[in-house]
Amino acid sequence: MTALFLSLCVCLALALSNAAPAHHDVMIKDAPEDERQSHPKGEELHDAKPDRCKGVEFDAITPDEKGNTFFFKGDHLWKGFVGSAELSSSIFKELDDYHHLGHVDAAFRMHHQDDASVHDHIYFFLDDKVFSFYNYTLEKGYPVEIQQEFPGIPSHLDAAVECPKGECITDSVLFFKGNETYSYDIKTKTVKKKMWTHLPNCTSAFRWLEHYYCFHGFNFTRFHPVSGEVTGTYPKDVRHYFMRCGEGFGHGGGARKLRCSEVKLHAVTTDDKGRSYAFHDAMYLRLDTHRDGSHRFPISRSWKEISGGVDAVFSYGDNMYIIQGSQIYIYKSAAHYTLIEGYPKPLKEELGIDGPVDAAFLCPKQDTVYFIQGQKMYEVDLAATPRVVKKEIPIPFPKIDAGLCDADGVKVFIGPEYYSYESPMILAMSRIKPIPQKISPEKFGCED
Ligand SMILES: *[C@@H]1O[C@H](CO)[C@@H](O)[C@H](O)[C@H]1NC(C)=O
Ligand SMILES: *[C@@H]1O[C@H](CO)[C@@H](O)[C@H](O)[C@H]1NC(C)=O
Numbered sequence: 001m002t003a004l005f006l007s008l009c010v011c012l013a014l015a016l017s018n019a020a021p022a023h024h025d026v027m028i029k030d031a032p033e034d035e036r037q038s039h040p041k042g043e044e045l046h047d048a049k050p051d052r053c054k055g056v057e058f059d060a061i062t063p064d065e066k067g068n069t070f071f072f073k074g075d076h077l078w079k080g081f082v083g084s085a086e087l088s089s090s091i092f093k094e095l096d097d098y099h100h101l102g103h104v105d106a107a108f109r110m111h112h113q114d115d116a117s118v119h120d121h122i123y124f125f126l127d128d129k130v131f132s133f134y135n136y137t138l139e140k141g142y143p144v145e146i147q148q149e150f151p152g153i154p155s156h157l158d159a160a161v162e163c164p165k166g167e168c169i170t171d172s173v174l175f176f177k178g179n180e181t182y183s184y185d186i187k188t189k190t191v192k193k194k195m196w197t198h199l200p201n202c203t204s205a206f207r208w209l210e211h212y213y214c215f216h217g218f219n220f221t222r223f224h225p226v227s228g229e230v231t232g233t234y235p236k237d238v239r240h241y242f243m244r245c246g247e248g249f250g251h252g253g254g255a256r257k258l259r260c261s262e263v264k265l266h267a268v269t270t271d272d273k274g275r276s277y278a279f280h281d282a283m284y285l286r287l288d289t290h291r292d293g294s295h296r297f298p299i300s301r302s303w304k305e306i307s308g309g310v311d312a313v314f315s316y317g318d319n320m321y322i323i324q325g326s327q328i329y330i331y332k333s334a335a336h337y338t339l340i341e342g343y344p345k346p347l348k349e350e351l352g353i354d355g356p357v358d359a360a361f362l363c364p365k366q367d368t369v370y371f372i373q374g375q376k377m378y379e380v381d382l383a384a385t386p387r388v389v390k391k392e393i394p395i396p397f398p399k400i401d402a403g404l405c406d407a408d409g410v411k412v413f414i415g416p417e418y419y420s421y422e423s424p425m426i427l428a429m430s431r432i433k434p435i436p437q438k439i440s441p442e443k444f445g446c447e448d
């Protein structure tokens with residue numbers, strides 16, 4: 001798993017021209033107040049542009065509403081994973097009015113869809129003030145005292161990161177200061193203090209594709225946003241993962257995304273929370289979060305008990321059914337996927353069909369699941385007891401890779417192409433294949 005994570009992260013920098021992970025600084029922040037005022041911050045802040053490949057301890061990292069990631073250090077920032085530093089005030093102009101501060105302590109992108117007046121705004125923290133930006137423009141009435149907007153949160157923060165409902169229990173923000181973490185509930189404005197003493201002091205924090213990273217020094221550590229738990233081998237050097245640094249940082253240099261023409265899905269599904277996933281070999285890709293980029297992670301990262309690839313996946317109610325060979329795993333889907341006790345079980349025993357299957361799908365608000373095995377489609381009513389194959393229908397394809405049914409109808413995937421039908425019955429009855437559509441970079445995070 002560690003090796004996989006490594007090789008995956010290799011392609012991170014390249015994968016996303018649009019999205020960026022972020023990082024933060026300690027040197028400046030930790031300097032005593034008077035020293036900050038009287039001493040120049042050193043060559044990297046004044047004479048020359050800082051070079052993040054030489055090792056920079058970032059002050060803050062945040063995505064914007066378009067999915068670009070900004071890394072901040074002193075009065076400079078980097079936009080995205082590739083490229084050189086520029087003055088922060090060239091993008092966030094009003095920060096210049098407070099330029100004497102010369103840095104930001106922390107930043108995050110607010111996730112709170114219930115309130116359009118704050119959702120997707122970027123919040124910057126400077127000493128005891130908070131600034132809210134949208135569309136790169138300072139919102140009226142800002143800056144304000146941090147405690148006015150975020151009661152219970154201290155000044156002179158080190159790091160901050162959004163944590164949407166589903167990943168945290170409620171829409172929240174995690175704030176970091178020294179060895180303390182504050183979990184702030186956006187709606188109720190309640191604060192829970194956490195002592196995650198196993199975590200290093202984070203100088204910046206970043207959420208990227210449902211993963212949470214604490215940056216410290218030139219390193220980062222991935223943690224769980226609710227428990228603070230760290231799994232895997234950390235810390236890792238930021239330069240191998242979150243930026244492209246060439247020589248000596250081979251990881252960031254040579255990898256690339258899968259070409260769309262090489263894609264062969266094994267399964268695809270959308271759960272009741274609207275999360276869409278594509279499965280390919282032992283990896284999965286989230287399909288509905290493209291704003292912030294796309295990246296393949298090992299299936300076992302989200303569905304711990306699954307090793308290797310899967311054959312078919314479908315969602316029914318708040319459960320996700322994963323078929324591997326002749327076995328079926330049923331996961332409860334909440335913030336995380338939890339295997340239901342007693343699983344995996346033989347597919348035959350659970351659904352009355354022999355594995356393996358090529359694809360399985362269920363249309364929204366229906367109880368009938370369709371399995372495809374070679375040129376046959378089988379119908380099983382999940383509301384019936386016992387569950388048995390009700391109908392067997394031939395389909396006009398010799399072999400398919402994956403199938404999906406959503407509000408737009410059925411999609412049948414074969415290699416890098418897919419065919420759309422209005423319904424499973426129309427798929428079964430149609431004599432003429434529709435024109436195939438290509439798996440596209442926009443929808444599948446691959447490379448043209
Ligand atoms: C964003 O700001 C630019 C000018 O800085 C303006 O032209 C544009 O209309 C704004 N977009 C939105 C969505 O407010
Ligand atoms: C972490 O922060 C605490 C203050 O909360 C400080 O005492 C400690 O020295 C810091 N540790 C490191 C390694 O900087």
Ligand SMILES: *[C@@H]1O[C@H](CO)[C@@H](O)[C@H](O)[C@H]1NC(C)=O
Nearest residue numbers: 177178179180195196197198
């Ligand atoms: C956290 O830092 C404070 C100093 O700010 C220190 O007194 C305390 O022992 C630290 N706690 C841990 C668990 O390191």
Ligand SMILES: *[C@@H]1O[C@H](CO)[C@@H](O)[C@H](O)[C@H]1NC(C)=O
Nearest residue numbers: 216217218219234235236237
């Ligand atoms: C990064 O982590 C390694 C251990 O993996 C440690 O030896 C090194 O000192 C750390 N460097 C920085 C700058 O944090």
